[in-house]
Amino acid sequence: MTRSAYLGIDVGTGGVRCALQALDGTCVASASEPLRDAEVLGLPPGRHEQRPEAWWPPLAACIRKIVAAAGADSIAALSVDSTSGTVVFLDGGGRPLRPAIMYNDTRAAEQAARINDAAGNFTARHGSRFGSSFALAKLLWVKEHEPDAFERAAMICHAADYLAGRLRGSFGVTDTSNALKMGCDLFDASWPGFIEGLGVPLRKLPRLVAPGTPTGGVCRSAAAETGLRPDTAVVAGCTDGTAGFLASGAAGEGDWASTLGTTLVLRGISRDVVKDLAGRVYCHRHPDGWWLPGSAASVGGECLAHHFPGRDLAGLDRQAMELGHTDALCYPLVRRGERFPFVNPAAEGFTVCEAAGGPLEGAELHLACLEGVAFVERWGLELFAELGASTSGRIFATGGGAKSTFWLQVRATVLGRELCVPAQAGSEVGAAALAAAADCGSVSEACRRMVRLAGVVRPDASRTALYDAKYRRFRELCTARGYV
DSSP states (O other), X not given: OOOXXXXXXXXXXXXXXXXXXXXXXXXXXXXXXXXXXXXXXXXXXXXXXXXXXXXXXXXXXXXXXXXXXXXXXXXXXXEEEEOTTOEEEEOTTSOBSSOEEOTTOOTTHHHHHHHHHHTHHHHHHHTBOOOTTSHHHHHHHHHHHOHHHHHHOSEEEEHHHHHHHHHHTOOOEEEHHHHGGGTOBTTTTBOOTHHHHTTOOGGGSOEEEOTTOEEEEOOHHHHHHHOOOTTOEEEEEEEHHHHHHHHHTOOSTTOEEEEESSSEEEEEOBSSOOOBTTSSOEEEEOTTSOEEEEEXXXXXXXXHHHHSTTOOHHHHHHHHHHHOOOOOEEEOOOSSOXXXXXOBTTOOOEEEOTTOSSOOOHHHHHHHHHHHHHHHHHHHHHHHHHTTOOOOSOEEEESGGGGOHHHHHHHHHXXXXXXXXXXXXXXXHHHHHHHHHHHHSSHHHHHXXXXXXXXXXXXXXXXXXXXXXXXXHHHHHHHHTTOO
């Protein structure tokens, strides 16, 4: 059988998703597996850790499902994406020395401030500041609070790097997308000197390559665990937000992708770097040379899993649709701390409904959560426009949240914009496009060939005024709480 399909692997906060994509956009096979016993429990507020060892079994199980459905000979190459800013400390054998500090961990605010003091020229050039969620700040926190783990670390990398390394059987490579929050200089794809000035030897950091770069082949031990053919090409991945962007169909200046999964990620295409020294926004570099201004809020689909564990979310959508309206306003933040569209490590979620006779629940709470995420989405796009980015192009909705037609309608109406929905909205499709980049000549060409639209969702004009008023009140409540 000809190797004619490309495997994209997305490892998120709660699970692993894989898609085997043909170049014509056909999904040859797909699979998913939940993460089990990954989360480290009992941590102080604002701290979030997972055990990297718990990521591998569901990833291997997902790949085995793909191989069983399509055959190992059909897979030409694979790529892995994962959460942005998650830090993994490895010993010389590639074994984790401590739990991974996750993307949404905000413990390292003091370290971030010191990094910004040391990186003045760097931050001015890139137009963004280091935040507490950035990998470099977390690295310094470990250096200062757990010096033994830092000294023993032969390699400090990201979640996607660790998993790609498990597949290759060798570590030491990262992509410039994941490396952005570790301090990578995106203008020349290098580690800047100020990092060593902070006491971090550059030998502990991975070699930098562009997303879509072949980095080696699957090793025999990983092949035995996954069913893949040995030497199947492993291609450099990216962050989950960048992968969601690539899967979206956004292709022109002013186009934006809104990836709604556990969290909300906004990213667009800009001719020039977009600068925000308040630390809310940062720019990735598209593998083909454009700038990708973007950021990630801490709100997203996690609020539904938190408030409605095990519930039928499609059924709640139907109930909310029948309800039609709620006076409640909800900032659906489950964990402490927010990073976009404002930075406040002490921010906490809230629900306000003066008309309610008791705690909000059921369809009314569900609707308030959907609206709250949409308000954050609108706020984010307005912020990008204020910073000089064009937002006049198309908006593409990707991620698990795009599977809810009702939520798409709410979001389109809150934004007052059409939402373009790809036929396959997962970040794993973007990872598959990276896997195909070398064979297609560029990442853009791989995306052009793979991504297909399923439809367009338009605003409900009859509800525009209602949502405009609720959005203004939402912003006022956030300001009153000192979040802005």
